[in-house]
Amino acid sequence: FHDGDRIVVRKGKNEVVAIVDISENKRLVPPGRIALFDEAASALKCANGDLLEVELEGKPTSVVFIRKKMDGKELTEQEIGQIVRDITDKKLSESEISYFIAACYMRPTTLNETIALTKAMVETGDTIKFEPPVFDLHCIGGVAGNRTTPIVVPIVAEAGLTIPKTSSRAITSPAGTADTIEVIANVSFGVEDIKRIVQKTGACMVWGGAVSLAPADDTVIKLEYPLGIDSQSQMLASIIAKKKSVSATHVLIDIPVGKGAKVNNILEARRLGGMFVKIGKALGIKFEVMLSDGSQPIGNGIGALLEMRDILRVLAKKPNAPADLREKSLRMAGLMLEMGGKAKRGKGYALAKEILDSGRAMKKFTEIIEAQGGSVPDESELKPGKFSYTFTAYNSGRIVHIDSQKIAQVCRAAGTPKDKAAGMYLYTHVDGQVNVGEPILTLYSSNRDRLEAAVALLKNIGSDLVVIK
Incomplete structure (x- = not known):
């Protein structure tokens, strides 16, 4: 083997694709031995002294397709599917995946490419089946704080709608919903546990990366973080694939608009909203788009623990609860209650407010957190x-x-x-x-x-x- 060769390493039925580094230090790696990083050793379930099978592996054809995208050419559905399969099967190196991420960032994908990327992400992962209708929500991000989901989910679930919320960890923001919920509860669950939690409470707030829901997306997210980029096409594919993977039939998308947000003008927000609707329709999901003020942070706390403190203040109706976070959460919850037929058009906000102010939202939030193995502290304890x-x-x-x-x-x-x-x-x-x-x-x-x-x-x-x- 030569430095930089791509190889398949096998132990029994387990295998990983790896890139060779040649060590000149015979004490560190004696002749006839192979040293593995922890991630590869864990995937192979091997220990020191185990016998491994090593075989030379050619470059996957998807490398050619990545180069094609870098040249600004449109990829076919089959080419995108192959790239996503190779990401999922770990046949591409992190540097090769990073080139694909950068190519999609520098040369934005077409609508057809984005639909193909979304479908491929769903098809290469697991899906969780729930009886329809199933509701979900997502904010495209870019606004500091803005932790509305943990307030909206219990309001919607308390009204009797099913809302299995899977969230990502932070990419470019100080915290994601999964990071914030993890302050007081577990967010890493398998498929059967997620079903159990949703069956018991009508909702969950878990990390999508703990299960194989669109696993290629999780790999992309991990590599986007150090690059500090979040391309629009991958954002669309990521969001919609995760929604499809949990059987969502109705999704509310929040697009913050304003200086400093990901979208800084109304025309671009409407164009992006239209993309959600079109791609969603291709996958059988009804999207409703809400435009909101993205010109400044929402809430007072920024960062997982400080955002959870704001959430608890709103749910507990504390006098120091941030009014902007409460107001936006009620607006979103109201729209979802209208989407689900629990309130007539224009009446959802009032129902959401009644559920929050009566304490029923906090009670449902506590049920969900306890079902996820956590407990709800007083905000002053954080x-x-x-x-x-x-x-x-x-x-x-x-x-x-x-x-x-x-x-x-x-x-x-x-x-x-x-x-x-x-x-x-x-x-x-x-x-x-x-x-x-x-x-x-x-x-x-x-x-x-x-x-x-x-x-x-x-x-x-x-x-x-x-x-x-």
Whole structure:
């Protein structure tokens, strides 16, 4: 074998495709031995001293198709299907998959390519069957905080609709819904456990990556994170494939619009919404699109633990609950209740508000969390990272902009999403009046060095992160 060769390594029925590195250190890897990374060894279920079969493997044909996409040419359904199968079967290296991600980012896919990508992601993974109708929701992201799902899901489930919510972990944001729920409950379940939880409570809030729902998508997400990109075609395919995999028949999509969001104008938001509707129709899913304000963060807490604290404050009707998070959650829940026939058009908001204000939403939320092996604490018990820094107003005036993308940069420097206690707490929002020296936000981390790095970044970009005039 030569350095860079692609090989198949087998032990019994288990096999992995790997790229060869030649070691010159005979003490580290003696002649006749092969060293494996933990991931490969785990997939093979092998231990030190086991006998392995090694065979030279040619480059998969999907490499040619990736190069074709890099050249700006449209891929066929069969070519995209082969790429996705090779990603799922681990026949492509991480660098080759990264080239595919970059190609789709630089040369956006057509509608037909996106439909083919979505179908391939579904077909190469498991599906969870539920009796229709099945409801789901998704926000395309790009807005700091904005953790509406854990409030919407119990409201919708309490009204009698089935809503099995699978979520991704954060890609470019400080936290994803799965990261946030994991602060108080388990989110990693197999297919049968998910069915059991949904049968018991009418809902779940789990991590889609723990089961093989569109597994190629999870590989793509893992590689998108260090690249810091989230291409629109892959976002569409990712979202819709996950919905199809849980038998969703009706889906509400939230598209935040505004400066600093992923979509910064209404025309682009409507175009994207139309893509969801068209691709959904091709897969038998009815999408409803909601446009929302994406020009500033929603809620006060940003980062898994701080977002969970906001959620509990809203569900428990605490006086310090963020009004914007409550209002948006009620609007979304109301639309879903109308989609499900639980309320007439225009009457869903009032029903959602009654379910929340009566305490029934908190009761249902507790049922779901306990079914997932967790418990619901009082929000005051959730303590952010022990190292903190408060950023104050650099002059007096009105806040005219708070940049979600720059917030994400600072929070990632502080340790999010892996450090669940890291993040940021906002004391004010756009249109708020501040005096020089008044606290605007506090940054948290569990690690002193990470906090210092985040503070250095914050001091450098703070006047762009929070614009005061």
